[in-house]
Amino acid sequence: MANIIKTHGFVLNTVPFKESSMFVSLLTRQNGKVKLVAKGVRRPKSRLCGALERFSLDEIIYYRRESKDVYTLSDAVVIQGYERIRTHPQRVNAALVLCEFFDKTLPPEEPHTHAFSLMDNFLEALTRAPEEQIKSTTYAYLLKALPDAGVHPRIDSCVRCHAPIEYNNKKVDFSIGAGGIVCERDFDDTVVFMHHDTLDALQGIYKNRSVVMTERTVADLARMLPDYLYYHLDGLALNSLKHL
Ligand SMILES: [Zn+2]
Incomplete structure (x- = not known):
């Protein structure tokens, strides 16, 4: 059985995985730190790609399966991208x-x-x-x-x-x-x-x-x-x- 979870989360880190996917670590409001796989996110047309910048606050949806260690990210929308931070390297x-x-x-x-x-x-x-x-x-x-x-x-x-x-x-x-x-x-x-x-x-x-x-x-x-x-x-x- 898969639970569908919708929560807010800060993107803590991303690591490329296989040809077009990415592991994403998020600090969520509901479940603490979770590690998700974002499939196909590195393809140019992926709707998720702009939402997975580190320290963005996103609304995310993912599927949680008891039998898996890593869950699949289904959707992510940026709520706060912190543009004033992002334009200043320090x-x-x-x-x-x-x-x-x-x-x-x-x-x-x-x-x-x-x-x-x-x-x-x-x-x-x-x-x-x-x-x-x-x-x-x-x-x-x-x-x-x-x-x-x-x-x-x-x-x-x-x-x-x-x-x-x-x-x-x-x-x-x-x-x-x-x-x-x-x-x-x-x-x-x-x-x-x-x-x-x-x-x-x-x-x-x-x-x-x-x-x-x-x-x-x-x-x-x-x-x-x-x-x-x-x-x-x-x-x-x-x-x-x-x-x-
Ligand atoms: Zn002492």
Whole structure:
């Protein structure tokens, strides 16, 4: 028996398949991440081809069969193509950071309404962000997405002994391995320092306050986040993050 599913989804990634088809990974409102095959989509006359650009929000219809791992995309219509992002290469690359992150970390077919609304808010924010805030906006949303992959950094007290940390304008020790800030007693070889304003920004982001990132906070995150992702998510490396 096949279920017909109609839902909204962001195109996370596409990979050519056979002569004229494509695998499409989407973050759907209803069923989390799904992987579909779009048959014949690379033929010039396919009605689906314009709808499968990465980070477009589409209305899609697909058939779900219990016996198959990959389902067939039946129809896709663009609801929001984010033209203002698409005409600006740095914004395009920024948009792909969250696409790549969700594509590589979310388990298939588990509802993830938080990830879906985060993507929605991120692309809206990226559309509006002044050029000099593209990076900080992207890091802020990538940090907000970490809990969706089960790797929330611990930043309220020492991640090992839970002692409160006095950092009075000093640099803060963050253990990549332990996944959070550490006190002097729990210092380990994976500790990197971050500035206290970076800790303030992290705390603001996870408490849903509006955060203004300083230049050095952006630099701290650029230095720490790739190692953090690599360590906690099985060697994950985001290509789009390298080019941000
Ligand atoms: Zn400690």
